[in-house]
Amino acid sequence: MSGNKSELPQTMAAVLLTGHGGFDQLSYRTDVPVPTPAAGEVLIRVGASAINNTDINTRIGWYSKAVSGDTNAGGSEGFDDINDDDASWSGIPLQLPRIQGCDVCGEIVAVGDGVSAERVGERVLVRNLQQPPGSDNPFECFTYGSECDGGYAEYTLSQSREAFAVNSQMTDAELASFPCAYSTAENMLDRMNLSNGERVLVTGASGGVGSAAVQLAKRRGAEIIAVCSPSKADELRAIGADQVINRGDNLLKMLGKDSLDAVVDLVAGDQWPELLDILRPGGRYAVAGAIAGPLVELDVRSLYLKDLTFFGCTYQPRHVFENLVSYIEKGELKPLVAKRYPLESIVEAQQAFLDKGFTGKLVLLPQRDS
Template identity: 40%
Template sequence: MEVSGTMRAVRITGHGGPDRLESVEVAVPVPRDGEVLVRVGAVALNNTDLWTREGSYGRPGAPDALSGWRGPIDFPRIQGADVTGRVAAVGPDAEERLVGRRVLVDPAIYDAGGPDANPVGLMGSERDGGYAEYVTVPVERVHDVTESPLTDDQLAALPIAYGTALGMIERGGVGEGETVVVSGASGGVGLALVQLARERGARVLAISSGSKVGSVREAGAHHVVDRAQDIIEQIRGVAPEGVDVVLDVVAGDLLGEGLPLLREAGRWVVAGALGGYDVKLDVRRLYLHNARIIGSAMHTPRHFDLLVELARRAGIQPVVAATFPLEQAARAQEELGRREHVGKIVMHP
């Protein structure tokens, strides 16, 4: 089966503001050997979309250099890493039985085969993504979720946010009964961390504020710390014995000031820098207490397999904050950038 003709897509023409997004008609991509063509049912937005468009990732030795997720980007680039849809066609060597199956796409590009490979690229940055009616995907990166009771919008909310969160939880070794702090708890990754850590049986202390507190509690937080007040003192008040793990997408001053909160052999897992990437800390609090600072960029194939199993049995319930048509991608990204929502923003081609 082949799909031909043109499709609607939204792509970035260079690094910059929302004006760099352009809506175009382009040829439907043709799946090559080892690929399938997915008709996009829903695509979710992530901070990665904003930072890739802005070129905010920097490069080794040049933190202020304009860069995509892992380096220079070939423009124009169709954005969008969070994709669910149905297989519309397969490449020459892929199995026809996949056609028509509802799939969840693992957006990572890995450095090797095997279940513990590291992500070194991303759909929407290092290859075209799902801000389009169709997208080609390596066949090993599509996972059949036809029978999942989750909606397409909920499934699209999973790959980056929940994949990143699950990677953090796995790398941090979060276990039942441990006390866990989640920063940025009302964002996509933060809310996923709250749900997944609670599902693991951890005691969850979430950092949030204002009108979002109720939603964070509803997601499973045992206690919510107000980020508008002294965060460190509030956590000490709730967990005077210290915490086992911090799952952090903020970094900045929180990391430097909060490191003494860790118990002996505690773990601080970092997967973002919303509060700033230039961190100052007392390294004595690190080595004298056998603490670990762990970097976590997304997930491995093994982590994503765990996520797919949760999706198939609806073991988690992603929160969808708003939906937009594809043509309003710039407006959707601006809404994401305001950070006034709780959950995920999703677009429909």
């Protein structure tokens, strides 16, 4: 291992996920061993991480096929009937305990064999959706903080190739608001090839991915209709929404049949059939979340008679994250950090996340005062 090893502590603060369930499955500890980078890895001092839906979903086992309700239904206490064998997003049993946190901004403080020592001191963002080393399967991927330990700690490991140097005047907290939410949103827009002048609807637009999609779609020159609660409408307009529709309003009545080129959906739920009604023939639908419930009613005739294209969006090509870093460095994106929390307040932060009384991201600051 290269780096000033003598200055690194032996133990660190971290939050361990000990099982699927409620907040009681999160254990804040200060005696967790600081990991040592293996060949091809870097050790990062975490400056900031952030809360994401995937953290909640994994903790409560929402990905299990035994669950049919929305995320909030089990957000605090978990679900009574889940199958641990399919309760992770990948369908593979989670290795516990696990340090979650797929958003990481920090500084490389040590490197493993085969990694240039010149990387020590670099400020980096970690790619949240990663491909296993040596894999040539484009859809074989894993989530940082799920299939490996992540950023809910003072120190974390990453493959060197997945730690991207970033040159920005933003704070660690601001930069940590980008990786998961913005790469998810950019991937959806990239898949559907959203173009200048097209009309796109974004559901769940005040959340992390939704607000990211608004900014990124505006960057592409699209006309954006955002769906959110009335209290957040002005914030969505400020970041690029051309029209805001109240959550729960009848979309067909508000927008008209066949009126949109594309839909970016993060909600699903009971209102889902309306999304197909408002798409024009040849329209595109991209989905990367189902916070209002994963089971929807699909009239297959709408799909084939209107020549619609559906994109299920999890895997992200490497260029998506590379592009995101370039947008950040060029100052084309505005960070939306609603509130910062110390790592030990993770339960408070996740409860605030579930309450949805904010726009953008909630950020965790792992480093303790010395």
